[in-house]
Amino acid sequence: GFISFNxxxxxxxxxxMSRSLGDYPLKNLNVVIPDPDILTFDLDKLQPEFMILASDGLWDAFSNEEAVRFIKERLDEPHFGAKSIVLQSFYxxxxxxxxxxxVKFRNSSKTEEQ
Incomplete structure (x- = not known):
């Protein structure tokens, strides 16, 4: 198999790539495997404000940095800006x-760097 970028x-x-865990035809050809890589993070140390979970449709329209910036400006909206970023991806x-x-984390006490 091969991986390409388009x-x-x-x-x-x-x-x-985000769909490779559930694709049976390519699993049967042994091109993808169903064993995920799992990473864990100590959120107490990182203290993130939020996390974005999204399908590849969002990432086709936004870079990681753009999505974080977009959501950060809309965390006070209902649904924390999720509806807005879906519409913007469509537009x-x-x-x-x-x-x-x-997902907005409750105990995020991020301070802006000066």
């Missing part, structure tokens, strides 16, 4: 389905 990373040039011409969930 706007987003794709397995065999067709399957977005940017994303042809894919777009699913976004923003």
């Amino acid at each position: 706007g987003s990373w794709r397995v065999q040039g067709i399957l977005a 940017r011409g994303c042809p894919d389905n777009i699913t976004v969930m923003v």
Whole structure:
């Protein structure tokens, strides 16, 4: 198998990396494996304000940095800006389905660097 980049990373040039865990045809060919890499982080040390969980439709329209900036400016909106970023992805011409969930952490005490 191979991985290529054409706007987003794709397995065999067709399957977005974020979807590779659930693709049975490519699993049967042993191109993708169902074993995820799991990373853990100590959130007490990192103290993030929020986390964005999204389908590849969002990442086709936004870079990581753009999405964080967009959501950070809208954390006070209902749904923490998730609806707004979905609409903005659509307005940017994303042809894919777009699913976004923003998790706002309660104890985030981030201070801006001077």
